Amino acid sequence: MDPVAFRHPVGVRYLEVDQQGVVFNMWYLAYCDDAMTAFLAHGGLPYRAMLDAGYDAQVVHTEIDWHGPLAFGADATVTVEPEQIGRTSFTLAFEVWSADRRVASVRTVYVSVRTDGSGKCEIPSLLRAALAPPAS
Amino acid sequence: MDPVAFRHPVGVRYLEVDQQGVVFNMWYLAYCDDAMTAFLAHGGLPYRAMLDAGYDAQVVHTEIDWHGPLAFGADATVTVEPEQIGRTSFTLAFEVWSADRRVASVRTVYVSVRTDGSGKCEIPSLLRAALAPPAS
Amino acid sequence: MDPVAFRHPVGVRYLEVDQQGVVFNMWYLAYCDDAMTAFLAHGGLPYRAMLDAGYDAQVVHTEIDWHGPLAFGADATVTVEPEQIGRTSFTLAFEVWSADRRVASVRTVYVSVRTDGSGKCEIPSLLRAALAPPAS
Amino acid sequence: MDPVAFRHPVGVRYLEVDQQGVVFNMWYLAYCDDAMTAFLAHGGLPYRAMLDAGYDAQVVHTEIDWHGPLAFGADATVTVEPEQIGRTSFTLAFEVWSADRRVASVRTVYVSVRTDGSGKCEIPSLLRAALAPPAS
Numbered sequence: 001m002d003p004v005a006f007r008h009p010v011g012v013r014y015l016e017v018d019q020q021g022v023v024f025n026m027w028y029l030a031y032c033d034d035a036m037t038a039f040l041a042h043g044g045l046p047y048r049a050m051l052d053a054g055y056d057a058q059v060v061h062t063e064i065d066w067h068g069p070l071a072f073g074a075d076a077t078v079t080v081e082p083e084q085i086g087r088t089s090f091t092l093a094f095e096v097w098s099a100d101r102r103v104a105s106v107r108t109v110y111v112s113v114r115t116d117g118s119g120k121c122e123i124p125s126l127l128r129a130a131l132a133p134p135a136s
Numbered sequence: 137m138d139p140v141a142f143r144h145p146v147g148v149r150y151l152e153v154d155q156q157g158v159v160f161n162m163w164y165l166a167y168c169d170d171a172m173t174a175f176l177a178h179g180g181l182p183y184r185a186m187l188d189a190g191y192d193a194q195v196v197h198t199e200i201d202w203h204g205p206l207a208f209g210a211d212a213t214v215t216v217e218p219e220q221i222g223r224t225s226f227t228l229a230f231e232v233w234s235a236d237r238r239v240a241s242v243r244t245v246y247v248s249v250r251t252d253g254s255g256k257c258e259i260p261s262l263l264r265a266a267l268a269p270p271a272s
Numbered sequence: 273m274d275p276v277a278f279r280h281p282v283g284v285r286y287l288e289v290d291q292q293g294v295v296f297n298m299w300y301l302a303y304c305d306d307a308m309t310a311f312l313a314h315g316g317l318p319y320r321a322m323l324d325a326g327y328d329a330q331v332v333h334t335e336i337d338w339h340g341p342l343a344f345g346a347d348a349t350v351t352v353e354p355e356q357i358g359r360t361s362f363t364l365a366f367e368v369w370s371a372d373r374r375v376a377s378v379r380t381v382y383v384s385v386r387t388d389g390s391g392k393c394e395i396p397s398l399l400r401a402a403l404a405p406p407a408s
Numbered sequence: 409m410d411p412v413a414f415r416h417p418v419g420v421r422y423l424e425v426d427q428q429g430v431v432f433n434m435w436y437l438a439y440c441d442d443a444m445t446a447f448l449a450h451g452g453l454p455y456r457a458m459l460d461a462g463y464d465a466q467v468v469h470t471e472i473d474w475h476g477p478l479a480f481g482a483d484a485t486v487t488v489e490p491e492q493i494g495r496t497s498f499t500l501a502f503e504v505w506s507a508d509r510r511v512a513s514v515r516t517v518y519v520s521v522r523t524d525g526s527g528k529c530e531i532p533s534l535l536r537a538a539l540a541p542p543a544s
Contacts, residue, residue: 015154019157020464024150047286062471063471065469147419150445156328161305162301163298170419197337293427
């Protein structure tokens, strides 16, 4: 696990485990969404504050590689690191860990949008600042 | 299964089945919500039309009895029947069936509200009409 | 909030909030399931240990009353209290709180079953002990 | 929409729509999972039959591009096409359509595994046959 990456604990819910006994694939996107929100809050931008300021982040691409399974009762951690920050979009790299085993790698591309429906916009300074938080 | 009740087919998703091999309890509320929407549409009121008219239905109480399990791949059917229609609230009775086996019984109480945030209101005539649809 | 009840923190996920801006009803059952697992673990019985001992708890009845909404970003707490402990079944009373506002009350009846498929059984002593934990 | 691709209808559930008014990202993986199951069944292999024969398909990679939003009440269709069929893995290409608007493109890589826990295996002939179904 990257020693400097932001870390977000995940509680695997019983309902997320399918009859194969492992977390069903879609819930990893729920974990990453939670971790993204926590990452921004840690960087000084609670999601609510971003919305109140008239901005939102919209997912346009995601890719997931699974390296192993995650079972009920496992302690899981999601790390978050900004991979690229552009003009109107940014990419976050997530890793899901169970103890010292890497379970999944996720890359998600977000586009900065206005909440008034006018669409894509330059990443506002409050979001840009939150994406480059001080080391934890 | 009540021969005159409205029926709504349900596709059990793989992800809804937990490691006990049966549908996890909360998904029954998803099935009933789907069935309620279909029931109103069958009664002439697509949900979107109710919202556009400035009304919504808010769940204030629900109770579920499980009589047996529901497995992945099962064909399930939800029946819907109005149980009571009051001035500002109404109660729907749902049953979830798998072939000719009754899996669960659900009763849900809804309150009619305005979407403008002014809260509880008398059941509007468009909703009242949809709750008493012609026999299917 | 009952000062002696067991308390379990809940993180409301963005995806659980519907277009009305409030947590969709079914997720309350997810919160209570999480809280029940935490309650048993607090009482000395991790869920995994109960399964490994050949026992499980099956939900046969639940009822929910909503007193108000729960929004994204709200800090929520679920309290858990045993309401009745019988020979083969037990009832837990849950309350969902947002700060000092009671959002929902839930009562759920569980039946003790064996994991070997032989069905209902007397509540085993390990579960009975966990249901009456020392005051927290 | 590819005129020869297998098509699976999707009913967007109210609960899947978030407070932005659009389907939350993770549910697209639920839709594709449903469509994959239907695709195999259409090819002659109900999922249950594959499991009973001792085989399963495990997701190891997925990637999603969103081209636009999907709202509650939208009629959606998922198309499924085999993109590559290897020795132990295969790739399915999905597209999610709302009427004639392409909403999302998904590529998922599955590995053939045995259900006895012995792991990765050659794609069994029953699965290989189902992946190349007769034109619908």
